[in-house]
Amino acid sequence: MVISASLQVLMAGGQVAASKLNGKLLDELMAEGLLSVVTHGSRKSYRARDAEALRRFLIDKDEGYRILEVEASGSRASMAMGTGNSKLAMVRSCPGFPVNSYEPIECFLGGKPFMVNPQDGSFLFVAEWETFTIPKDVIVIGIENMENFRMIRRQRMFFEEYLRSHGFSNKVLFVSRYPQSTDLRRWLCIIPNHYLHFGDFDLAGISIFLFEFQQYVGKERSSFLIPDDIESRLKSGSGKRYDEQYCRFKDIQSDVRELQQLIELIHHERKAFDQEGYICCNTL
Template sequence: MAISASIQALIAGEQVAGSKLNSKLRDELLAEGMLLVISHGSRKSYRARDTEALKRFLIDKDESFRILEIDASDSRASMAIETGNSKLVMVRSCPGFPVNSYEPIECFLDGEAFIVNPQEGSFLFVAEWEKFIIPEDVVVIGIENMENFRMIRKQRVFFEEYLQVHKLSNRVLFVSRYPQSTDLRRWLCAIPNHYLYFGDFDLAGINIFLFEFQQYLGKERSSYLIPDDVGFRLKSGSKKRYDEQYCRFKDIKSDVCELQQLIDLICHERRAYDQEGYIY
């Protein structure tokens, strides 16, 4: 597949006019938080929030995008000489996902003891995720935003209070879906632990949870973190982001009562609230 000039420009960190992007792909990238919107009067252009995250998302979405993983320094000529195929699609160079914790969690990696206890200001990246095993009583908390993921200690009281109220284990391992790939989900499907999703309080975030996680893990093993004060916080949320998401996600529903109540609340307030608001 030939990668469009607009996608190549986004990957290069350039600004791209909205008219140059496929509308369906643009809406999907916006919903996933991949793009920044830049207004020019009535016209809009877009730029990637994180070019590596965008590349990872595209590759995961469609195998044809794996051509993006070929390093620019590897010319087609040199690849043809070495392999006889100038269109060779290379394997992913860095599979896996980041993990974090605010207290030591005794895990195993490839059969060897592996303590997850990163120093404040850092986190770990598990590349060989198929060989990563955690205790069964640990709750896995997936954090969608990297700022929240990096600053878990500033949210510790918030998490501990929530886990206590909802009668979940206070032993927690934090994970991130960055870079966007199916590695995290595949790992979650292979372990018995409960998965608690912590994302933005908007329709796009709920859509990610429903279709990227809950439909694979089931309702018994996955839940959406819904703070008690989210109704109050939504009143000061973003109306613009709600409006941008509404057409795409207006029909979203859940048969989990608490999650449907959150959907109804978001639609009633007609606002979206970012999870960064819970960093104290």
């Protein structure tokens, strides 16, 4: 695969005009939060928020982008030879994803007992995710925002009330898709547990769930967390972000009634609401 000049500019830290990027890929990169918008009057261009995260996403998305890994490896090897620092030659030193919980959960890692019970103010990172298994009655909640993920105890009452009112188990494992990769999604596809997605309440956030998770995990084993008070929350949300996302995501739909109702509500209010707004609602 030949890497386009536009992608090379983004990964080098430069700006690229919207007209220079493939429309579908641009939508994906924006939904993943990998690009930031730079305005020049009425014109827009894009810049990578994190060049390494962008490179990693492209490699995980399509085998054709593996050339980026080879190029990076070769470049780092050259640097290692010149500096004597062998760490520079590592291509991907951090596979896996972080996990968190506010109660002990007896899991297995590599076939051996592994207790997930991080102290408040910390979380665990599962690198060998292929051998990580959890009890079948545990609900997996994926949290898009790292601040929410770190502060799950400040949202405990919110989660417990939601799970109880929707008939879910109260045994919960929290996971996060950080660093940006498909490891978490691949793990979700090989376990039998239900996946509950907790992201921003905007069109881009719903798009992430639909096309990065539900499409692979399946409708029977995945759902989008929709709080009972989301209508009142959206009224005080961001109209600017709704407007920014509208052109790219205005046509997203779901045949899951509750999720389609949320999409219609977002369009009705013309607002977006960040999931961080739920952090301070309850403290223990």
